[in-house]
Amino acid sequence: IAQDLASVRASRVASVFVKMGGVESSMWNGSSEVWQQVAHLKAWSRKDLIEAVADFRMLPGITVNLVEFRDVLKWLSRTLAEGAFVLWRPKDGKIDFMQVIGPMVFMSDEHFVSRASLLFSILDFNSSGTVNRAEFGIGLRSMILGFTRIARNFIAPPVNELEDMANAVFRQLDQDQSGFITMGEFIAYAYRSRDFRGLCSPFPSVKDSVMEEQVYFAGRKSTARVTSGLEKKLYNRLRITPDDEEQSAQRLHKAKEREKKRPWRIPAAITRTHAWLLLHVFNHMANDRRTIPAKDLLRRLGAHMQLKGDVDELVQRGFEDGRAPEDAWRVVRHFYGHLASEHTLERAQSLYDENCTSISLRAFCCILWPQLKEVDVERCMKWCKHMKASTALREVAKAVNDQDFAFDAEDIAEIFEVLDTDGDGNLSYDELCSQGFMDRALATRVVNRMDSDRSGFISKQEMGSLLQQLHDSVTQQLKLSFRLRMTTERNSKAEEAKAN
Numbered sequence: 001i002a003q004d005l006a007s008v009r010a011s012r013v014a015s016v017f018v019k020m021g022g023v024e025s026s027m028w029n030g031s032s033e034v035w036q037q038v039a040h041l042k043a044w045s046r047k048d049l050i051e052a053v054a055d056f057r058m059l060p061g062i063t064v065n066l067v068e069f070r071d072v073l074k075w076l077s078r079t080l081a082e083g084a085f086v087l088w089r090p091k092d093g094k095i096d097f098m099q100v101i102g103p104m105v106f107m108s109d110e111h112f113v114s115r116a117s118l119l120f121s122i123l124d125f126n127s128s129g130t131v132n133r134a135e136f137g138i139g140l141r142s143m144i145l146g147f148t149r150i151a152r153n154f155i156a157p158p159v160n161e162l163e164d165m166a167n168a169v170f171r172q173l174d175q176d177q178s179g180f181i182t183m184g185e186f187i188a189y190a191y192r193s194r195d196f197r198g199l200c201s202p203f204p205s206v207k208d209s210v211m212e213e214q215v216y217f218a219g220r221k222s223t224a225r226v227t228s229g230l231e232k233k234l235y236n237r238l239r240i241t242p243d244d245e246e247q248s249a250q251r252l253h254k255a256k257e258r259e260k261k262r263p264w265r266i267p268a269a270i271t272r273t274h275a276w277l278l279l280h281v282f283n284h285m286a287n288d289r290r291t292i293p294a295k296d297l298l299r300r301l302g303a304h305m306q307l308k309g310d311v312d313e314l315v316q317r318g319f320e321d322g323r324a325p326e327d328a329w330r331v332v333r334h335f336y337g338h339l340a341s342e343h344t345l346e347r348a349q350s351l352y353d354e355n356c357t358s359i360s361l362r363a364f365c366c367i368l369w370p371q372l373k374e375v376d377v378e379r380c381m382k383w384c385k386h387m388k389a390s391t392a393l394r395e396v397a398k399a400v401n402d403q404d405f406a407f408d409a410e411d412i413a414e415i416f417e418v419l420d421t422d423g424d425g426n427l428s429y430d431e432l433c434s435q436g437f438m439d440r441a442l443a444t445r446v447v448n449r450m451d452s453d454r455s456g457f458i459s460k461q462e463m464g465s466l467l468q469q470l471h472d473s474v475t476q477q478l479k480l481s482f483r484l485r486m487t488t489e490r491n492s493k494a495e496e497a498k499a500n
Contacts, residue, residue, distance in 0.1 A: 011241060012459075016397060025277045031384060032151065032154075032202030032203070033148045033151065033152045033153065034107070034151050034152070035087060035150055035152065036082040037080075037087060037149075038083040038084045038087065038150045040073070040075065040076075040080065041073065041084070041100070041103070041104050041150075042104075042107045043107065043108065043109045043183050043203070043206075044104055044107075044108050044109070045108070045109060045110070046108065046110050046114055046207075046211065048119060049101070049104060049108060049118060050118070050215055050217075052072050052073060052074075052101065052104075053101060053121075053122055053215075053217055054217050055071070055072045055073050056097055056101070057217045059072075061249070062096060062097060062098060063094040063095060063096055063097060064094060064095060064097045064100075065093050065094050065201075066078070066081060066082060066085050066090075066093065066494075069081055069084075069085050069095070069097075069100070070085075072097075087149045087150055088100065088118070088146070088149050089149070096142060097123075098138065098139065098142035098143070098146070099142045099143070099145050099149065100145030100146060101122060102119070102139065102142050102143030102146050102188075103143060103146040103150060103151075104120075104355070105118050105119045105122070105143075106119075106143070106147075106199055106200055106203060107202070107203045109203075109205060109206045109207060110205060110207050110211070111207050111208065111209065111210050111211070111355070111356070112190065112197050112200040112205065112354070112355075113187060113190055113191065113207050113210050113211070113212060113356075113360075113363075114207065114209070114210060114211040114357075115200055116187055116189075116190035116196065117183065117186075117187060117211050117212055117213065117214060118211070118215060119139070119143075120183050120186045120187075120214065121183075121214050121215040121216070121217070122139070122217075123135050123136060123139040124214070124216075127216050127217065128180075129182070129183070129214065129216075130180035130181065130182055131180060131181055132179055132180045132409065133167070133170050133174075133179060133180075133184070134434060136166055136169075136170050136181065137166040137167070137170070139165045140165070140169075141159075141162055141163070141166065142164070143347065144156045144157075144162060147165070167174070169189070171187045172189070172374070173186065173189060173374050173375070175373050175374075175375040175376075176262065176265070176375065177215075178262060178263075180262075181221070182262060183212075183213075183214045184212075184362065184374075184377070184378040184381055185374040185375055185377070185378050186374075187212050187362060188362060188365075188366055188374040188377040188378065189374050191351070191362070191363050191366040191367075192337065192370065192374075194367055197354050201354070202356070205355055208355075208357045208358060209242075209243075209244050209358070210243070210291065210356075210358055210360055211240045211241075211242075211243045211244070212241040212242060212243060212360060212362060213239075213241050213243045220440045237495065238385060238388045238389055239290070240290075240360075240361050240362070240381055240384055240385055240388070241290070241357060241360065241361075241362075242291045242360040242361075243288040255477050262378075264407070265379070266379075267372070267376035267379045267380065268376070269371070269373075269376060270369065270371055270372065270376065270380060270385050271327075271331065272325065273325040273327050273328055274329040274331060274335060274380070275380045275383035275384055275387075276318075276324070276325055276328070277311070277314075277315075277328070277331065277332060277335045278335075278361070278364070278365060278368070278380065278384065279361070279384045279387060280314050280318065281310075281311060281314060281335075281339070282364050284310060284314055285297060285300055290360065290361075291358035291359055291360050292359045292360060292364065293356070293357065293359075294348065294351065294352040294356060294357050294359055295352070295357075297348055297359050297364075298345065298348055298349060298352060301340075301344060301348060301373075302345060304340050307336075307339060307340060308336060308340070311332060311335070311336055312332070315328050315329060315332055338368050338369060339368065343370075344367055344368060347366075347370060348367050351363065351367070360379070360405060361384060362377065362381055365380055365381070376488050413427075426455075426457035426458065426459050427458040427459075428456070428457055429443050429444070429447065429456070448457070450462050456473070469490075
C-alpha cells in the first residue's frame with residue numbers, strides 16, 4: 001500500500017513538473033524579489049560563475065565558512081559577506097555552498113539553456129560527464145532550499161514532494177534505467193520544460209548566445225586539465241553545439257577516458273535517415289552556421305511551399321552526390337509533415353517569446369519532434385555527429401593517398417571519440433558503417449589501408465602511426481622543395497652577377 005501511495009504521489013508531482021504546468025509560479029508566489037543582502041549575487045556572468053565554482057572545487061568539502069564564502073564570491077568587505085552569510089542559517093559556522101551557487105546560476109544574466117548546461121556541470125561532482133540520481137536530487141533540493149533562504153516570497157514544496165519531483169524528472173530522462181543522465185538529455189529537457197524556463201524567467205537574460213557544452217572543473221576528486229581543444233580545427237568542425245568558440249576554448253576539461261557513455265541503442269521513433277534530413281535541413285536554414293536565427297526559422301516555417309521545395313532540392317542533391325540514404329524520399333514525407341505542422345510553428349514561437357533568439361540543432365530537433373524522448377534526441381545528435389566524423393575520416397583516407405597532410409593526433413582522437421561508440425579504442429566495420437554513415441565498400445577500403453596488424457579493426461595507434469608516416473613524408477617534401485628553391489635563387493643571383 002505504501003508503495004502504491006508513493007507511486008500515485010510521484011505520478012501527480014511528475015504531471016505538474018514534467019508537463020507544461022505552473023509549478024514555478026506557485027513557488028515564486030507572484031514575486032521574485034530577493035533580500036537586499038544578496039543583491040551582489042544576482043546577474044553574474046558565466047565566466048565569473050565558472051571561476052567561483054573552480055575556486056570552490058579547490059576547497060576540501062561542500063560547505064564553506066565565512067572567510068571562504070567571502071573569498072570565493074569576491075565580496076567587497078567582510079561586513080557585506082556576513083550580512084548575506086547569515087541568511088543561509090550557518091551550522092557550526094558553515095553553510096552548504098550548493099544552496100548558494102544553485103540560485104546564483106538561475107539568477108545569472110545568461111540564456112536559460114546556458115544556465116542549464118552550467119547547472120549540470122556543477123552537479124557533476126566527480127567530472128564523469130554524467131549526473132547520477134543522488135547528484136541530481138541533492139542539486140535540485142539544494143537549489144530550491146537556497147531560494148527559500150534568499151527570496152522573500154519563494155515557497156518550496158514539502159520535502160517528500162521535492163524528492164518525488166526530482167525522481168520523476170530523473171526517471172523521464174534516464175529511460176534505460178542506467179542510473180545516470182547526460183548533458184544533452186538535460187539540455188533537451190530544458191528546451192521543452194516551461195517549468196525550468198519559468199524558474200529562470202524572473203531574472204531576465206541579457207545574453208543571446210547559447211552554451212550547450214559541459215564545463216569540466218579541476219580540483220577535488222578530478223584529474224582535469226586546462227586545454228584549448230576547441231581551437232583545434234577538426235574538433236571545431238565536429239561540434240554540433242552553438243557555443244561561442246572563444247568562450248568555449250577557456251573551459252576546463254577533464255581527461256576524456258573517465259567519461260561515461262550510455263550504451264548505444266537505435267531510437268524506436270526515428271531512423272538515421274531522419275537524422276540525415278534533420279542535419280541537412282538545419283545546415284541549409286542556418287547557412288552552415290551553428291544556429292538558425294529564430295526570426296528566420298519562423299519565417300521559413302510559415303512559407304510551406306518554399307519549405308517543401310527546399311527540402312526536396314536537398315534530397316535530390318543528396319542523391320546526385322551519392323550521400324543521401326536510400327529511403328530518403330520515403331522518409332521525407334513524414335519529415336515534411338512535422339516540419340510544416342502548425343504545432344511546430346507554435347513551439348518555435350514559444351521559444352522565441354522566451355528570448356530564445358537562436359535555434360541550435362538540438363533545439364531544432366526538440367521543436368520538430370516533441371514526443372521524442374530526451375535520450376533519443378541525444379541519439380539523433382550522435383548520428384549527426386557521426387556524419388560529420390565520417391566525412392572527416394574520408395578526408396584522412398584521401399590525405400593518405402594524396403599526401404595532403406592536414407591532421408594531427410588530437411584530430412584523430414576527436415574522430416575516435418565520436419565513432420568509437422563502445423569505447424574499446426578500436427573502430428570496427430559496424431561502427432564505420434552503422435554509426436558513421438559509411439558504406440561497406442568504403443569502410444573496407446579504409447580498414448584495409450589503416451589496419452596494419454590485420455585485426456579487422458582500426459586502432460588509434462594505427463591511425464597515429466599512419467599519420468606520423470604521412471607527416472614525415474610531407475616534411476621531407478617540404479625540405480626538398482625549400483632546398484630546390486634556395487638553389488634556384490642562388491643560381492639566378494650568380495647568373496645575374498656574371499651578366500653584370
